[in-house]
Amino acid sequence: MGRKTTHKFKAEVSQLLDILVHSLYTNKEIFLRELISNASDALEKVRFKATSEGSENDVAPEIRITADKDAGTVTVTDTGVGMTRDELMRNIGTIAHSGTAELTRMAQEGKESLDALIGRFGVGFYSVYMVADEVTVTTRSIEPDAQAIIWTSDGRTDYKLQELDEDLPRGTRIEVKLKEDMVSRFANEAALKNIVNKHSNFINFPIYVADERVNTVTALWREPKFQIKDKQYAEFYKFLTYDSEDPFDTLHTSVDAPVQFNALMFIPKSGDDPFGMAREQRGLDLYVRRVLIEKQNKDLLPEYLGFVKGVVDTEDLPLNISRETLQDNMLMRKISSTLVKQVLGNLEKMAKDNADRYAEFWQAHGTLFKAGYMDFLNKDKFAKLVRFNSSASEDSKGLASFDDYISRAKDEQKEIYYAFGPSREALGLSPYLEVFRRKGVEVLYLYEPIDEFVMDALRDYEGYTLTSAEHADMAKLDKFEDLEKKEEAEALTEEQQSSLDRMMARIKDVLGEAVTEVKASRRLSDSPVCLANPDGNVTSSMDKIMRVVSKDTSIPKKVLEVNPDHILVRNMLTIFERDENDPFIDQAANQLFESALLLEGYLTDPHALVGRVQDLLTKSSGWYVEKTN
Template sequence: MGSSVETLEFQAETRQLLRLVIHSIYSNKDIFLRELISNASDALDKLRLESLTDPDLAGTDPAALGIWLETDEDARTLTVRDNGIGMTRDELVEVIGTIAKSGTAGLLEKIKESKDASGTEGLIGQFGVGFYSAFMVADRVTLLTRRAGTDSGTRWESDGESTYEIQSVDGLPVGTSVTLHLKPADGEDGLADYLSEPKIRQVVKQYSDFIRWPIMLTARRTDAEDGTAAAPDTINSMKALWARPRNEVTEDEYHEFYRQISHDWLPPAETIHMRAEGTFEYEALLFIPSQAPFDLFSRETRPGVQLYVKRVFIMDDCEALMPDYLRFVKGVVDAHDLSLNVSREILQHDRQIRGVRRRLVKKVLGALKDMRSKDAERYATVWAQFGRALKEGLVEDTDNTEALLELVSVASTHDPQGTTTLREYVERMKDGQDAVYYLTGETRATVENSPHMEAFAAKGYEVLILTDPVDEVWVERVPGYDGHRFQSVAKGLVDLDGPGEGDPEAEAERARRDQDFAALLSWLTTTLSEQVKQVRLSSRLTTSAACVVGDAHDVTPTLEKMYRAMGQQIPPVKRILELNPAHPLVTALRTAHAAGADDSALAETAELILGGALLAEGGDLPDPARFTRLLTDRLAHTL
């Protein structure tokens, strides 16, 4: 017996996603079977895991678990059935009827951005809504499910349009059964192939051969004399790829396994297959992707390494095995000596797991270093996708600072188009140069055109151009590279070719200049005291009138904004205004001040100079409206 049928509406975004799935996302319809089998496998993994700690499920026999594919040519149906964890009615509505929380809006935006069909085929799996691919081949889908440990089941049915029906049903077995009522044949759609044994075997072999649960095919044929179905036949190998010697695994097998665990259509950039023996044995099969997932920098993103114990699935996204900055690495670690009921909390404090993590990290960083030295073009692609995340490691992972610094590849003034490594930078340093110079900013153009760069460009000093937000943090945390400290060209005093002790003429010239400007600098420091801590002469400017710099240990304006955006309140940091003593505007200001010009007019000029310096570095004006009024008034007086 069952309850009355209830009809519910899909969310608007869900309906939009359904239309995209059916009409435009996939060029290869085979994907629907891969997605449904993957969902079934996940349900079996969850049941196996819960049975370890739930007394009501403790009697679950792993040998009895599996996935069944059942075809019926007469009814034109294909059923994917499992005896996994199943779903309650509420879980069913949440997972299938309402999917916006799974990232539907983000998926729709990604699909709009994608330029071709091949770029969209892997997207839906990334968002966890692969169930809807069933509507590519079916005009009606019926789902029966009962969650393990409950008495009542649920029936769900929809044509993939605007509504779905849901009903409580008694007497269902534990697990989930998804029946696809294939669309009517039009002679060219090929949908009847999905009722044929050879086609199903081919799709399972291609996409699901490594799933650890048996996939059994039962085909009911119209030519059978008694109309009965053939005996079930297991059609996947269930061979754990990571347990096989590397020389026995083909690249195609690696790539297909990677697709299964990552839902990424592109082959990985690098495969790491390793086995550790001794006091703690484990196998690991890790992949460095070729492209970053859409949510790489989302707060909800979790590491992509799965943990198995003796081929028994334990957990997805095992944070204990991989640091956050390597969250893009996908793969499997199969440990031999852990308990099956190990928890995430236990793993965080397990000495052996910490040892595994250290070795995995070194393997990944070593593989990236080898890639950089052997295949610069491939490494450039990987760094473009994951460099920002890797640089987070310079903040988080002090044990591997040196290895990470060897991987850094950033823009510099040496090459207007390309990038440089720190090793290459050091090899090009001038004689006597003791610092690695850098400047941070929002864009390369902003940095290159900054007044702070003028003297460095004039003197031929190379400067690193750092434009990722994380750059603001790691250059402050890391003391240096290869014995050379990191030095911002926008902080502290800069004297690229200051007078030596044996150059009395240069020292005398500087003393005269400082004396000439002393009164003006003192007056400006007082006049602008609410905005700057000091006004001084600059040795880093050649063409601009002024620039704003920080003290050697000041927090940068960008980092100050980042802290505030994260809710951390820090005191405002006053900076230093530096003037170019050779610039006509600055010399004219000195002359006017010495001649006793009106202080209010001079103060307005000082405000304009400071505002111009802030704008030149891409900063924010304290009072944009006042700055605009002062500037327009001055322009009007010149006409």
């Protein structure tokens, strides 16, 4: 045996070790992740040395982990580059980072998790003292004629160094003498395998726990794309997500600038979320040099791309970066920006090359994707990818893009019209859309509240204004020819027009404050009346959303538009001209107003409406009996 010496830890190391030893934090398993990462680095250095110097590497690169429950130990051995005496003192005897006072303060105040502290201050090896009473490091450097060294410490105030005369194999062996209450938790092979699978599954070297290789899944994202078969991608996807189906689409990318990273992302076939877990389960797994840093990182992709599963592995982040630092890290923002552009570019290509395939994607993930209206940086890309049902579609499953709409727009039309409704059938009967049906002007159909937010956020597309059909400028629609010439009602005489104005004033008196105005409509052809928002107000559907949010159950005051050419209105006009005080005018006014409220979804008490219908049916049935006799 060679000489044996004792050395005091630097003051900052003693402080740190004291924090770790007395730590109350629970995530103690990361000590193994740190030891494996160090072993992996040592093996990488051997490989680099062999490549750069052209030397032979005759020792198999591997990491072996064993547990001895009786002795209460866990041992990690690697065949890496090893350390000389000076390297050992430099790497373990001191910390090359400042800020230990701040570290001590934060740990004592309990402001951050221990994992985050270890990450922030780059002190991975010392995490072993969360679980250890004593640690023994035996190492021999790859350098020629290097002596084997033993480093031993209980993690309190000092460490012992001893040189060995025996010729040990190259590499490092770390024996962790576990604290008594840690033996059952860590001195068993099943627990060690679980920790390796969780944190170090894709380390580039074989990791054995008691002679069984644990990390058997290849870090596929690091492999050249042209060598990988679809079956391999599918197997990796299923391993990653536990999905029984193959992925719908795969995006494998390698980026060198502005940040170096590899990513392997998948789009699942299904967007089903029966238990409402999607928001919690979203995110890409973040690795640094094959070591898992964070499972399901929520910052790499925005929520509207939360259907994307996969991994990102970068060389540029520090291995032990903390979660708090991740959120503020500029490199992370650059990775995120690049990933978003790649996912959107991939979807754009899919939409362009295969509309049917893109329709499948939209069916599965379109509802979530529409939340991208808030991504203002990628507004143009998002707008190209968003889809809606349309009056030009054959059924409710048909999809139209803004580009599709523009390709079918009429000459001189510079608006993309849309309307919100509960179903295609309801919109097909909507009074607001009668003028559009008459003119053959396409309308995009919106069925979900988020659709309205999409339109409100985008506002325009390629020089076309996104316009609610409810707010359409009738003068712009009047210039388009009617598709079919209907038999027009006889024009009103000046006297009849004057009577109509008085009748509408009478209807306003009957309805009182329930409406803001009663006026003649230019949009209606088949319906006698409709309700419209006063000029400048939001659409009816947006108004409903806002009322739900503010828990406002009142009925909004709207404009009642009357169709002067409808036969019912003409009959009312005849009755009014005969007797302006005829009670039928009041009855019809209330009935038409409440019928319009019913169509709008605002009528909460239908009793009066039903009673009026029954009264009118009773009277009209008497007339019908007389006429048919």
